[in-house]
Amino acid sequence: MGLDEKMETTSHERVRIALVTGAGGGIGACICQRLAAAGFRVIAGDIDSARAAQVAGTLGSSGHIPLAFDVSDEIAVENAFDHIEHHCGPVQAVVCAAGLLLFQADGERPLIKNTSMDIWERSQAVNARGVFLCARAYINRREKEPVRHGRFVTFSSVAAQLGGYRSSASYIAAKSAVLGLTKAMAREVSHLGITVNSVAPGLIDTEMLRSTVSSSGAMQAAVANIPLGRIGTVDDVASAVEFLVSENAAYITGSVMDVNGGYRMQ
Numbered sequence: 687m688g689l690d691e692k693m694e695t696t697s698h699e700r701v702r703i704a705l706v707t708g709a710g711g712g713i714g715a716c717i718c719q720r721l722a723a724a725g726f727r728v729i730a731g732d733i734d735s736a737r738a739a740q741v742a743g744t745l746g747s748s749g750h751i752p753l754a755f756d757v758s759d760e761i762a763v764e765n766a767f768d769h770i771e772h773h774c775g776p777v778q779a780v781v782c783a784a785g786l787l788l789f790q791a792d793g794e795r796p797l798i799k800n801t802s803m804d805i806w807e808r809s810q811a812v813n814a815r816g817v818f819l820c821a822r823a824y825i826n827r828r829e830k831e832p833v834r835h836g837r838f839v840t841f842s843s844v845a846a847q848l849g850g851y852r853s854s855a856s857y858i859a860a861k862s863a864v865l866g867l868t869k870a871m872a873r874e875v876s877h878l879g880i881t882v883n884s885v886a887p888g889l890i891d892t893e894m895l896r897s898t899v900s901s902s903g904a905m906q907a908a909v910a911n912i913p914l915g916r917i918g919t920v921d922d923v924a925s926a927v928e929f930l931v932s933e934n935a936a937y938i939t940g941s942v943m944d945v946n947g948g949y950r951m952q
């Protein structure tokens with residue numbers, strides 16, 4: 687069955703639709719599984735079509751679908767929302783988990799003095815612009831066709847809160863922009879009953895973290911600074927997202943949920 691046919695078959699059902707970007711990543715895949723289990727029809731979005739398809743294939747047969755698009759591309763994001771809403775109906779929840787942490791060609795984290803324009807621009811484009819484009823596409827559609835319990839969840843990072851030890855200035859700056867955008871959007875869409883919150887993970891065991899830690903000794907040193915004494919799991923993060931998109935989180939908006947084992951306390 688083709689993508690369009692698969693979407694059409696369930697287009698008239700009353701289902702809650704969740705779009706997860708970065709669905710092919712460690713955290714995104716786990717969020718897709720949690721939201722599917724919670725009764726959402728999940729659109730697994732990722733720039734990597736094979737990863738998106740692989741994750742959607744693990745979700746069961748309730749109309750969950752993969753959708754390959756680049757969150758940094760204005761036209762691609764608009765087309766993705768048009769496609770989903772035309773074939774499935776209005777998106778209730780958006781989870782912006784797509785993210786990108788770039789290193790230099792030699793594998794080192796780029797210091798500001800060595801940061802190329804390519805690294806700076808791509809970091810902003812995926813981590814910050816990508817969230818803005820999804821936010822704008824979502825708001826315009828929900829103003830025309832409101833939904834109950836609208837939810838928008840962004841991803842920042844403890845790196846933005848602490849200045850980061852393993853990431854880069856371009857990533858930290860982009861993830862800091864996400865914190866501001868989350869609050870601005872929370873105010874702008876409150877009249878629509880939509881909540882907007884950010885999740886700020888600490889050190890979570892995914893490809894992204896492993897790319898920043900050079901040895902098991904470095905990982906142990908990192909763990910020594912985490913009060914709960916371990917690296918976080920993708921389930922730890924997905925639990926927070928599952929709560930934030932639930933009806934139980936109706937009175938939480940403009941907030942940042944730290945999922946970091948106590949690594950950074952306010």
Ligand SMILES: NC(=O)c1ccc[n+]([C@@H]2O[C@H](COP(=O)([O-])OP(=O)(O)OC[C@H]3O[C@@H](n4cnc5c(N)ncnc54)[C@H](O)[C@@H]3O)[C@@H](O)[C@H]2O)c1
Pocket residue numbers: 707708709710711712713714731732733734737755756757758782783784785786812816841842843844845886887888889890891892893894895
């Ligand atoms: N893992 C951690 O320790 C950690 C810590 C803090 C914040 N985060 C954030 O959590 C989120 C998920 O991280 P993760 O660890 O699962 O990362 P990951 O690298 O495992 O997954 C990221 C996913 O985003 C996708 N992606 C990249 N660029 C894209 C684009 N332009 N359009 C669409 N998809 C794109 C990738 O293909 C990948 O599947 C990210 O926003 C990340 O910055 C992660």
